[in-house]
Amino acid sequence: MTATTHDYIIVGAGTAGCVLAARLSEDPGTRVLLLEAGGASGPEAASLPDPLASFGLWGSSVDWAFSTTPQAGTDGAVHAWPRGKVLGGSSAINGMVHHRGHPASYDAWEAQGATGWNHRALLPFFRRSETAEGRDPEVRGTDGPMRVGIPAEPSALARAAFQAAVEAGHTPLKDGNGPESEGVSWRETNVVAGRRQNAFDAYLRPVLDRPNLRVATGACARRLVMDGTHCRGVEYAVDGGTHTALAERETVLAAGAIGSPHLLMLSGIGPADHLRELGVEVAAALPGVGGNLHDHVTSYVVYETADQPAPGGPGAEAQVLARSSAGAAPDLLLLFVAAELQPRWTGAGPGGHSILFSLMDPASRGTLRLRSADPAASPLLDPGYLTDDRDLERLAAGLRLARELGRTEPLASRGTAELRPGAAVSDADCRAYLRATASTYFHPVGTCRIGTDEHAVVDPSLRVRSTTGLRIADASVMPSVVSAPTNATVLAIAERAAHILTGTTS
Ligand SMILES: Cc1cc2nc3c(=O)[nH]c(=O)nc-3n(C[C@H](O)[C@H](O)[C@H](O)COP(=O)(O)OP(=O)(O)OC[C@H]3O[C@@H](n4cnc5c(N)ncnc54)[C@H](O)[C@@H]3O)c2cc1C
Incomplete structure (x- = not known):
């Protein structure tokens, strides 16, 4: 078994994973590994408008x-339930609608305990993600990667x-x-x-030549490498073998509303009785993992x-x-x-x-x-x-x-x-x-929701509760689904996650 070492490991190169890998590798001194279970590209039909x-x-x-x-x-x-398995993830096979939720959708997150996650706080990250020409620049982005x-x-x-x-x-x-x-x-x-523009096209394709960014395709994370409640990295299958990647800073799950809670549970993080029933050793009892699916x-x-x-x-x-x-x-x-x-x-x-x-x-x-x-x-x-x-x-x-x-x-x-x-x-x-x-309507969310109560999975800084070295940033963290298709919101969540990880606190 081989092991490689990185600063950040991101699991899943879908909507959120592409944003995270692009933003975290902006600093040439930060080594980023992005793992994607699917291949580098899909059939031509994926490009049809x-x-x-x-x-x-x-x-x-x-x-x-x-x-x-x-x-x-x-x-x-x-x-x-189709879900994208390719660079770009579900944004590579989705309906391409770009729509934010009504402000009330995000204010409802804070009301459910996701402290600091409201419309006002997310607006800068919506703006950062997009370029919307001819729109009001107070609320719309003017130079973000997603056109x-x-x-x-x-x-x-x-x-x-x-x-x-x-x-x-x-x-x-x-x-x-x-x-x-x-x-x-x-x-x-x-x-x-x-032509279709997915998250990979918008964020990652233009920066693939960064020497500090490694993108591994056909690389399926099987479980997290846990040292007690500390996540050290990821064990993944690629080319018929098993590899281990270790994160010196953090591992970030961006495997989506299905992939992220699935990987947590396979790694012993989830509802304790359910895990024991399936013969999985419990690393951290978190009753909310996989709940709140809607x-x-x-x-x-x-x-x-x-x-x-x-x-x-x-x-x-x-x-x-x-x-x-x-x-x-x-x-x-x-x-x-x-x-x-x-x-x-x-x-x-x-x-x-x-x-x-x-x-x-x-x-x-x-x-x-x-x-x-x-x-x-x-x-x-x-x-x-x-x-x-x-x-x-x-x-x-x-x-x-x-x-x-x-x-x-x-x-x-x-x-x-x-x-x-x-x-x-x-x-x-x-x-x-x-x-x-x-x-x-193809928008499952909520399985690793942000919050502060016993059933919350990540805290408002997106850290997996009861663990260290592990965060989640994707559709799974939404406490409740928003009043729009979900891709634009996932872009904003991932932009904010990158902002949090690179040192600022909001
Ligand atoms: C058919 C369809 C139509 C849609 N239409 C729209 C629309 O028009 N507008 C809109 O806003 N939203 C739409 N959506 C929803 C939107 O695309 C998703 O909400 C968004 O892409 C989710 O982003 P994500 O990063 O959470 O997950 P995803 O984009 O699904 O990314 C998860 C990535 O993780 C990878 N992965 C999972 N498990 C592992 C593992 N163990 N190891 C390694 N990699 C792993 C997956 O292969 C995938 O690439 C649609 C979705 C679908 C499926």
Whole structure:
């Protein structure tokens, strides 16, 4: 067994890992090792600017191809959970939407015990991550690595949808990532010059020649090297052998909402009884590891349409952030897709258009647990979709909002009829429809949440509680999912983590 020594070891070259490796290696005196289980690049399809094209990557070599346990709240369905396994991670296979959550989403983190993690504190890190030309520089980045694209020529459907939303009373916004994000806005993307730009392209590719940065692909971390409760480094498999890398400063997990808690548990850090049951020696009892697993949940209305979208053309371009009830924070996101969506992302036919509505602040919670102590075995993933009845009610409010938009003149005048669930369907049947169609919006989070209570996994400095030498910075640390797709938020979390690690304290 060989061992190498570095200052920092980062596990996972996904959205967060690429940010961390790029930022930490800015100091030429800091030696950084980045371990990625997947390969250096994926199939060409990973570059296609059509968000729906990412479905073609499911089950390919760049997808971990996880699936959930049968979900009682969605009629027992097992949901496919794609996750990127390649440089760039899930940002290499995602829908490329660049959207921050509403400020209330981040202020809710602090209210749950993540001291210092609120919207005001995160804003500089959102700005640092992006370049958004022509936007308000008070709130948007002007020289960050992730260049943000704005659709120049929205489709006819998108224009009608925007008008429909205004007519239905939603505030038209100049910038959905600007000072106010509740209302209707044009969707921003991570598409530059017609090509996908993932976190690897934005952050890491330009600095790969740094002599102090080593990126190892096909390198799957199997467990952490623990000395009591101190993490010394990582044991990983590569090229059929097992290697050990030691960190003189720290090991940082950026393996994502599934990979990070999985690796902790394989290393004996997690709920003690569960670990013992699986024959894993307990290094640090942390009951919250793998708890709080949750995800946005989504469904849709399908309409017949007379005009067909151009094949391969862009999907949704207008987006509406709204509230399910007057007292709530914005918790529903609606998108307009120029395709006839099929249940649970099983396809998207050309014969219609769909209004997708997603519950952005679900109350339902589930768990990630070990299936086996073998690092090669996928963990058991139970997000508890729609197990909290309040979620079904709020998703039903999303369906009502979508139909309201569908009935307004700009959309109704397109001569379209509601195909599913069907205008004549009763309220009870609508709820059955929601359970039959509800699905992932691809944003699982929360399994290593920031906080200070007994079930928190990392403290507000992102240190794994009850251990030393170990931090986490990725989607797993979010105490609750935000009211937007999660990639932009993960960029900001990782920017802040790098800031904390390089010596400043905020
Ligand atoms: C199909 C899909 C569509 C999406 N659409 C959007 C969208 O349009 N907009 C948006 O904002 N968000 C979207 N998301 C979500 C967003 O991409 C993720 O929230 C974000 O990429 C998560 O970043 P992360 O760094 O936490 O994890 P990831 O980017 O998943 O990175 C984790 C990395 O760690 C690696 N890894 C895991 N375990 C190990 C191990 N043991 N050893 C070594 N490496 C390991 C993985 O291979 C991966 O590269 C989508 C996600 C998917 C899957």
